[in-house]
């Protein structure tokens with residue numbers, strides 16, 4: 001039979017673009033994205049993957065499904081509180097609201113009373129100083145790594161920084177703090193050994209080339225056994241003797257000591273022990289957005305703030321807004337997950353287990369994000385067959401379980417209790433897909 005080429009029945013681009021549903025999509029999607037969706041459907045019909053009659057519906061469905069961002073929101077059922085692959089700290093409701101408010105025009109550098117320009121980030125600085133009264137001054141930059149680069153550059157470019165060999169950490173994804181610091185032109189003078197460093201090692205290394213002493217909290221690993229390091233207070237005395245600045249990178253950003261994390265240094269303790277500047281991330285234990293936080297003595301912080309590099313690593317208005325709201329509003333999702341009551345976790349897990357007909361097992365959560373390695377957070381998990389994990393990840397909503405020892409474990413520690421029903425629905429769907 002000799003019919004007309006079916007491809008001649010494929011709707012033309014102008015016809016498809018004129019459809020009301022396609023016109024409506026312009027409110028959310030750019031012309032270019034819409035044209036790509038249209039062209040792709042036409043191409044599929046040309047390759048006979050779909051019928052020419054289905055092109056119109058395909059375009060409409062594809063556009064309805066196309067979101068402006070490809071990031072998928074995930075329910076974290078791993079029990080790992082600061083999950084690097086899930087974007088570290090989830091924000092508090094107050095911080096989320098602040099993000100939205102700051103997303104339009106805001107008075108980030110304007111005094112509305114006088115109509116004059118004001119200093120950027122004043123309110124965030126005040127919130128940091130209120131949360132950590134030991135600090136004289138504060139500066140917020142893009143992330144912890146940027147804070148370290150800024151401190152190293154401003155205080156020690158072309159000169160030496162003395163640091164213990166036991167503290168030269170790789171922070172993940174192949175990034176190493178020593179490489180980062182040397183990229184600024186500072187030279188690292190490594191002292192001591194991997195497991196033991198003494199005050200005399202630092203003292204022997206001081207020379208006219210020395211620009212600063214640095215202590216790094218090795219947050220993502222633990223050396224145990226025959227170990228020793230030099231307390232900050234002793235380094236302070238040495239720094240004073242030679243009139244050197246003392247930098248402490250605490251990593252995780254705990255504001256005050258937390259009894260459940262006895263080995264995690266806090267910003268306030270590091271300042272009390274005499275650091276001139278303390279560095280931390282905003283999105284680890286502090287529970288806020290990605291940010292580098294620098295707290296310390298006014299003269300040191302001002303030196304960093306005035307360095308030209310400060311402009312290249314400055315925090316944006318969204319970060320400043322969310323960080324301020326995180327500090328002012330108190331309890332964060334990170335704190336809630338860290339301090340979740342094991343009995344409540346058990347009750348929730350049992351409810352889910354009963355609902356699914358699956359066993360509840362004891363399960364330790366973790367701090368994660370390179371913080372407090374080896375500190376277990378006792379809790380519970382519902383155990384599913386390992387094969388359920390991929391269905392959970394790809395389900396609606398996406399749920400990330402922990403796969404361990406041939407099982408798929410659902411730990412509710414990092415799930416807001418209001419979302420338990422959504423986890424249950426997702427787990428039912430995943431188990432149903434196994435049959």
Ligand SMILES: *Cc1c(COP(=O)(O)O)cnc(C)c1O
Nearest residue numbers: 143144145217219250251252281
């Ligand atoms: C996480 C960490 C960093 C890097 O901070 P980012 O905010 O990820 O850039 C630097 N130093 C230490 C000790 C850390 O734990």
